[in-house]
Amino acid sequence: MGNRDCRRIAVIGATGQVGWALSRELKRLGHEVLAVSRGRTASNLSRLDDLEALGVRTVFQADLTDVNGLTALLDGCDTAVVALRANARLIRELEPPILEAARRAQVRRFVPDEFGTHTKAIEYGVGTLFDAKKDIQELVFASGLEWTLLFPGGIFDYFLPNLRLFERITTFGNLQCPFPTHSIDDIGAICARAVADPRTANKAVQIYANVVTQQYLVDMLVRMWPHYPFTFEHVSTEKILYLKEHGDPERISAKGGAEPDRERHGINYATYVLGRLACLDDPDTLCANDLYPDHVYTTPEEALADPKFVFGEPCPS
Template identity: 50%
Template sequence: MDKKHIAVIGATGQIGTPLSKGLLLLGHDVTIITRARSAKNDTKLAEFEKQGAKIVECADMHDVDSMANILQGIDTLVASVPGSKEIIQKSEPIWLEAAVKAGVERFVPTEFGSHTQAIEMGDGEIFDQKKRFHDLLMNSGIGWTLYYNGGIFDYFLPNLRFFRKITTFGNLELPIHTHDIEDIGYIAAMVVTDERTLNKCVQVDYNVLTQNEMLAQIKQNWPDYPFEYEHFSSEYITEMKENAGDEITSKKGAETDKERWGINYVNYVIGKLAAFTDLTLRASELYPAYVCKRPEEALSDAKFVFED
């Protein structure tokens, strides 16, 4: 791949960290945009600097002119940030305007999860917001790539780190595409610098198991452990998608309850965690030699399954 100059917002985040590391390992020029250095992010930023990244502070990332100045000479801007209502409705339109003003060639918005383009309006509140932004993005004249990694091992493989019981959702026979965070980040680094992915969706599709297959793995690996189980039915998820409120009650959650149940509805009831539309490329076909960590490895790791 040709060397690119990539700007990343959210480089010290969950996906932003392995994404930025991957970009640097692949030999690209990387500019990391942050509001300010702090005790929370300084160690990672210093590590990226040692690897050759440029760190740029922008106190007001909602100032179009300031952002446009930073983005001069950038090929691709990646928003690797949580897909909150504020980010999608307020921040991304400003970053998009700045990118267009600066002549950036490609904008990669905060997707990194379920396949928004394959979801209908009304299927989930957070996806409705993303779809509205997609309309703005695709009418802006800038190039784009929508990256869909499916699920992250930590949240989609059964374990006892986030729940007291082994917890399952919806249709247990739906295919669940899920990958390790390091693989997700590195594949993203390849995707956002690949000319073949311009104006395309990319679905990460190396690993797929049903929840029933995951449960069988747990039982096989830990036959004597007295697991307790809890299941949220498709009917319950559908009801909560419609009627849940704006509180945030999930352990380590960032989404409101209504947004969270909408995500569960999309993933576990209508099966759109991964999808393959006419505009969707498969990562396994783009990068057939890439070897991902397998979910079976995580489900045989006691630290992964049991760590509090």
Template identity: 50%
Template sequence: MKKQHVAVIGATGQVGTPLTRGLLSLGHDATIITRKPQKDAKLMAFEQQGALISVCVDMHDVDTMTEILQGVDTLVASVPGSKTIIEQSEPVWLEAAVKAGVKRFVPSEFGCHTQALEMGDGEVFDNKKRFHDLLMSSGIGWTLFYNGGIFDYFLPNLRFFRKITTFGDLELPIYTHDIEDIGYLAALAVTDERTLNKCVQVDYNALSQHDMLDQLKRNWPDHSFEYEHFSSEYITTMKESAGDEVTAKKGSETDKERWGINYAIYVIGKLAAFNEQTLRTSELYPDYVCKRPEEVLNDAKFVFED
């Protein structure tokens, strides 16, 4: 792969941190666009590794963003896909990227395979699909990166719930990976010419919730776990009836958005998808060795730490 200049919005976030670290380790030039006038520890570490820190207090200023993006090959929005980000921020960033001559835009995806979903399957995905229409009609190149699940939230543990919690169809395959692997694979994918105007699906690990629970019981046979299950019927009802409150212990999605995500993952099985426009990371990077769910479910700190 040839050296590229990649700008990252959200470089200190959950996906953005290992993604930016991956870009720098691969030898790419990285510009981190941030609102923070003061550099935190992560930004300072990235700067020491060669990243350029560009402060933009108003990221809705098209002219300022256009100036920052001069000479950039790819812009990555590794930020949570909230309604505000998708409807108000990303259109501005896209306009600035087009004006600056950026070759590729990577929007806020990093989760379910939005392109495989239909309108109405979930509020978050409806918003994303509307932005995709704008992106794909803009003339700029794009890559949609779908990592599926992250170990922290998808492997059964007691850190976010007081019981081991399951959802919907326990037999659906759940594609889930360690955040460090996700970030590095994203860095590979967004700088890979083969992924231009393609979807990329991370696909090394696939376990059903039933398989996960079996492993948990085998690893911790002496622990008496309590369980709670939300049925497909309950999830479907909540997708339509939940409100705009944010009540989850972890995450910033509204309740309506969160149950829509659960519907996509656990009821209709669209956490991952493999259609004609989707490339598998296992085929793009067959020699890559990622962390396996089996070793994580055997880690007491992961399973039990509150």
């Protein structure tokens, strides 16, 4: 990448799962990366150290509702990416002041906190998390800034069956609903290219490789690990419908999850009942496969063949 292509890109939430992968890849591509974190903690220290070792500048902003502080921090940035691991309440609370700060700092392009279901193509009322993100989209569209929406499909860690993050193998709704799923490294690589790509200004980008079904993944898991006594559970469509309306709005029961149970079942409803995790028929959506045909994706087969991915450590003998 030549100097003329180098941009100064702020990643707010740079030590989160997506933000970390994105920040690393942006730096590898030659951009000047500003990694924004709320502070050093025991949980993010190793990732901050990793980013700093790569030459990424880390800055701290404890209060993400402080518009003046954020404006000063974003001054001189070409692009601001929000990659917070947030639920609906935090999205509504934190993202408007970040957007206002980006506008005041005259940031050229704003990338709101998406990185999941294609919320632009989903109607209001499907889930509280999606409604919050759609409301933020409307603010972004009205801001006068360039924007890019990034929809990576499902992250391997949460959409492939594994016992590293889950106590049992759980399936939901329609086992034959197709959906795309990708490794976090692939997501970081594609998103890093997309945020600085002039073709993606005022567009959504859908990553759409590795299209699978739950049934396919479960069958593959059992075939690859035939001697392991997996425990299975299925959550019916009827139960998903009930829990997305009446599940606990505060309790987070999923290991490593950021969304309360009610929001999580809204995601399950969109993915495994409606089949709308991804969308290619939205007129403002570009397919990453077409934009970056040279990228080679890690496959679900490769992930599920890795005992560390499936079981964590220690692995079963």
